[in-house]
Amino acid sequence: MLNYIWSGLIIFSLVFALAIDSQELAENRFRNDAAVPVTVAFPDTYDPEARRQPIEIRLPPSEYRQFFEVDVSLDSTYEGTLVQTREGRQVQFSDEASLPEPLATIKSFHESDENPALRGTLTGAALSSGAARVTGGVQFEPVRFRKLNSIAQAALNFAETAASLALSLIGVLGLMLGLVKIGEEAGLVNALAGAVRPLLSPLFPNVPDDHPALANVSLNLLANVFGLGNAATPLGIKAMEDLQDLNPSEDTATDDMVMLLALNTSSVQLVPPSLLVAIMGLQINQLFFSITLATFFSTIAGIVGALVLSKLPWFRATAPHRVQSADPPPED
Amino acid sequence: MFVEGAKEGFDVAVTIIPYLIAILFAIGMFRASGAMDFLVNALDPVLGAIGVPAEVLPMGIVRPLTGSGSAGLVADMINQYGEDSLVVKMVATMFGSTETTFYVIAVYFGAVNIRDTRHAVPAGLFADFVGFLASVYVVQLLFG
Numbered sequence: 001m002l003n004y005i006w007s008g009l010i011i012f013s014l015v016f017a018l019a020i021d022s023q024e025l026a027e028n029r030f031r032n033d034a035a036v037p038v039t040v041a042f043p044d045t046y047d048p049e050a051r052r053q054p055i056e057i058r059l060p061p062s063e064y065r066q067f068f069e070v071d072v073s074l075d076s077t078y079e080g081t082l083v084q085t086r087e088g089r090q091v092q093f094s095d096e097a098s099l100p101e102p103l104a105t106i107k108s109f110h111e112s113d114e115n116p117a118l119r120g121t122l123t124g125a126a127l128s129s130g131a132a133r134v135t136g137g138v139q140f141e142p143v144r145f146r147k148l149n150s151i152a153q154a155a156l157n158f159a160e161t162a163a164s165l166a167l168s169l170i171g172v173l174g175l176m177l178g179l180v181k182i183g184e185e186a187g188l189v190n191a192l193a194g195a196v197r198p199l200l201s202p203l204f205p206n207v208p209d210d211h212p213a214l215a216n217v218s219l220n221l222l223a224n225v226f227g228l229g230n231a232a233t234p235l236g237i238k239a240m241e242d243l244q245d246l247n248p249s250e251d252t253a254t255d256d257m258v259m260l261l262a263l264n265t266s267s268v269q270l271v272p273p274s275l276l277v278a279i280m281g282l283q284i285n286q287l288f289f290s291i292t293l294a295t296f297f298s299t300i301a302g303i304v305g306a307l308v309l310s311k312l313p314w315f316r317a318t319a320p321h322r323v324q325s326a327d328p329p330p331e332d
Numbered sequence: 333m334f335v336e337g338a339k340e341g342f343d344v345a346v347t348i349i350p351y352l353i354a355i356l357f358a359i360g361m362f363r364a365s366g367a368m369d370f371l372v373n374a375l376d377p378v379l380g381a382i383g384v385p386a387e388v389l390p391m392g393i394v395r396p397l398t399g400s401g402s403a404g405l406v407a408d409m410i411n412q413y414g415e416d417s418l419v420v421k422m423v424a425t426m427f428g429s430t431e432t433t434f435y436v437i438a439v440y441f442g443a444v445n446i447r448d449t450r451h452a453v454p455a456g457l458f459a460d461f462v463g464f465l466a467s468v469y470v471v472q473l474l475f476g
Contacts, residue, residue, distance in 0.1 A: 003447070005358075005434075005453060006354055006355060006358045007358075009358040009359065009361065009362045010358050010361055010362075012362065012365075012367055013358075013361040013362045013364070013365035013367050014361075014365070016365045016366065016367040016370065017364075017365040017366070017367075020365075020366055147364070147365055147366060150364045150365075151360075151361045151364040151365045153364070154360035154361055154363065154364035155357050155360055155361050155364075157360060158353075158356040158357045158359065158360030158361075159353050159356070159357050161356055161360075162349065162352035162353040162355075162356040162357065163349055163352075163353065165352060165356075166345050166346070166348050166349040166352050167345065169345045169348075169439075170341065170342055170345040172341075173341030173342070173344055173345050174337075174338035174339070174341035174342055175338065175341070176341070177337040177338060177340050177341040177344070178333075178334040178335065178336075178337035178338035178341070179334070179337070180337060181333055181334060181336055181337030181340075182333055182334055182337070185333055233439060234341060234344075236436075236440055237344055237439070237440060237443040237444075240440045240441070240443055240444050241443065241444055243444075244444035244446070250445070251445060251446055251447040251448055252446065252447075252448040252450065253441065253446045253448060253449050253450045253452055257440075257441075257446065257452070258449075258450060258451055258452045258455055260440070261436065261437060261440055261441075261452045261455070261456060262452070262455040262456055262459055264431060264436050264440070265396075265430065265431045265432075265433040265436050265437070265456040265459055265460065266429075266430060266431070266456075266459035266460070266463060267429070267430060267431040269428060269429065272428045273427070273428060276403070276406070276424060276427050276428050279403060279406050279407050279410070279424075280406070280410070280415070280424055283415045283416075283424075284424070286421070286475075287421060287424055287425055287428065289474065290421065290425045290467070290470045290471050290474055290475075291424075291425050291428035291429050293466065293470045294425050294426070294428075294429035294463055294466040294467040294470050295428070295429035295430075295463065297462055297463065297466035297470075298429055298430055298459045298460065298462050298463030298466060299459070300462075301458055301459045301461075301462030301463070302455060302456070302458070302459030305451075305454070305455040305456075305458035305459055306451065306455040309451035309454055309455050309458075310450075310451060312451070315450050315451045318448065318450055319450075
């Protein structure tokens with residue numbers, strides 16, 4: 001299932017990005033081959049020798065709207081710099097300027113860490129020393145395959161995030177699983193399992209009475225209830241490992257595993273997660289009751305969803321415990 | 333004894349890396365391609381009909397996909413609408429009442445190498461959907 005979702009997301013993203021990119025190319029939304037009309041004013045008059053000098057860039061509104069076929073409001077002038085090199089003159093918009101569309105998009109497409117500002121070549125401007133203003137055009141670097149570029153970038157970024165996320169879990173995972181191990185050896189986990197069995201065993205029918213899995217499930221749920229997201233994950237993984245021990249199949253989830261997952265994703269919560277407290281501050285107190293109520297409904301939905309779906313023929317047929325009991329017992 | 337368990341934790345963290353990469357990478361692409369905005373726009377009229385305000389819809393879609401993304405969305409909406417607005421209360425309730433389903437699935441099943449997750453995704457998403465609707469209606473009832 002996850003595989004289908006995974007490949008579905010990727011294929012859909014690619015197709016979607018490709019469609020948007022070809023549409024943008026077809027209507028030439030960024031006018032890749034033409035120069036934007038501008039008027040450049042020099043507060044200190046034009047100096048042919050200066051490498052960089054401050055300028056004020058005016059985009060004539062009606063010409064601008066017609067040029068890009070957009071309807072946007074423009075500032076009267078934009079701060080900028082004229083950069084003169086051997087290759088030509090470049091108009092550079094100030095990094096802080098709030099640019100109109102589609103210039104803002106062109107900026108974000110070309111922006112790099114070393115050079116965040118939008119820049120283009122000044123064309124068609126006859127500049128003489130001491131001039132106060134000049135009219136001409138600015139030719140930007142072409143924008144092509146914008147979405148494909150950005151999904152490639154996002155893919156790389158998120159792959160990195162995933163690895164650092166997993167590594168950042170090592171600490172808590174080690175700590176919690178170490179503590180659980182001590183609890184197991186001391187018999188605490190078994191004692192807890194006995195206490196919660198009447199409550200949880202109807203939801204986890206394939207866990208035998210003398211198995212510690214239920215204790216770890218309940219530890220995981222308790223950590224969730226008290227908003228300890230960081231502690232809940234290792235405990236949930238521990239519970240998952242116990243359920244996997246009971247699983248006759250190598251790589252197919254049992255009904256019990258799905259139930260554990262449904263309980264976790266709907267997250268029975270009495271204490272709001274710390275991240276939300278960090279964002280909302282004291283405002284969170286008002287929401288205490290609404291969160292508890294909403295989480296109650298979603299948890300019920302999770303339990304009902306997991307139970308009902310497991311009865312559907314398609315999912316029933318693949319249940320590892322059923323598949324195993326249907327197979328003839330192996331010889332010897 | 334403690335060390336034994338802690339070592340196990342290290343192995344688990346390493347085991348889940350490929351699963352996390354797979355799912356986060358696909359979600360990142362989905363967001364960057366603009367497909368998510370498209371989905372929000374497509375669903376807008378449907379949810380409007382059952383009394384769900386358009387502003388909270390992005391949260392309903394982002395919440396199961398990314399935890400940090402949805403936290404960012406809450407912060408962003410506080411800036412935009414103010415802490416006391418109804419829509420902010422709704423998204424904050426959504427944030428508090430459901431989990432990042434795909435992350436939980438990738439981590440929990442990744443840790444034990446389960447590939448066929450059977451009805452886990454539909455069950456998790458169903459719970460998220462009910463949590464989403466419950467957040468909207470409960471906040472409307474309490475503060476509306």
